[in-house]
Amino acid sequence: MTAPPLFAVHQTDTVRLIPTAYYKPPVLKPLVDTDEEFEILAAFEGLTNQRLSAEAAGLSDLESRELIFNAYGQTYINAAFSYTREEGNRFNDAGRGAWYAAFEDLTAIEEVGYHRTRELTRIGVFDDEAIYQVLLAAFIGDFHDVRGFDPKTDFLGADPSSAYPAGQMLAQSLRGQSSRGIVYSSVRRPNGTCLVAFQPHLVQNVRPGAKWKLTWSGKPEFTATAV
Numbered sequence: 001m002t003a004p005p006l007f008a009v010h011q012t013d014t015v016r017l018i019p020t021a022y023y024k025p026p027v028l029k030p031l032v033d034t035d036e037e038f039e040i041l042a043a044f045e046g047l048t049n050q051r052l053s054a055e056a057a058g059l060s061d062l063e064s065r066e067l068i069f070n071a072y073g074q075t076y077i078n079a080a081f082s083y084t085r086e087e088g089n090r091f092n093d094a095g096r097g098a099w100y101a102a103f104e105d106l107t108a109i110e111e112v113g114y115h116r117t118r119e120l121t122r123i124g125v126f127d128d129e130a131i132y133q134v135l136l137a138a139f140i141g142d143f144h145d146v147r148g149f150d151p152k153t154d155f156l157g158a159d160p161s162s163a164y165p166a167g168q169m170l171a172q173s174l175r176g177q178s179s180r181g182i183v184y185s186s187v188r189r190p191n192g193t194c195l196v197a198f199q200p201h202l203v204q205n206v207r208p209g210a211k212w213k214l215t216w217s218g219k220p221e222f223t224a225t226a227v
Contacts, residue, residue: 007145014101015108017132073206091171091196099197107192114188128216134209
């Protein structure tokens with residue numbers, strides 16, 4: 001297919017949610033007085049982080065030189081590209097991850113809530129509670145924009161079994177053209193906007209935002225509460 005048009009992205013606070021079980025505040029923060037000092041100290045700490053180097057050795061489609069080793073948030077950035085689902089996601093397959101984010105908190109909540117509901121459906125249990133940490137990140141540059149496609153193509157469909165393979169084919173083609181990533185309409189929240197970035201270095205200024213608690217009380221529907 002013809003490559004989608006480019007769209008100039010300038011978003012300073014896109015939203016990604018991660019379970020708080022995987023979120024640890026930076027241990028270096030109490031040692032400094034300003035954000036500038038913290039960035040310098042984090043850069044030194046990152047140079048000695050061998051764990052992520054070891055993780056990179058087993059990746060099938062992500063070279064270690066792409067990973068981030070000298071910026072706050074490097075653990076979360078590298079994890080997004082290093083760990084994948086067997087089926088992949090909408091715009092990445094099992095061989096390579098990507099950074100997914102939303103332009104709004106509520107959009108990120110609906111996207112994450114959908115996937116957790118899928119997991120609960122598989123085990124047949126809808127009594128669950130999870131607290132998620134918002135990671136804010138900035139993106140600047142030209143991304144391919146598929147929001148104007150009408151009718152919507154297969155890769156923007158609601159069913160992962162058909163949408164994900166189509167989206168993964170598109171992403172592979174665009175990555176071959178050195179694409180930064182894709183801006184697309186949220187499938188889970190009407191009028192919401194999402195972004196997927198194809199390279200780790202595109203994820204800038206990662207920092208914590210709000211926390212949200214998602215609760216399932218015996219039904220597939222969930223509620224979200226700020227905590």
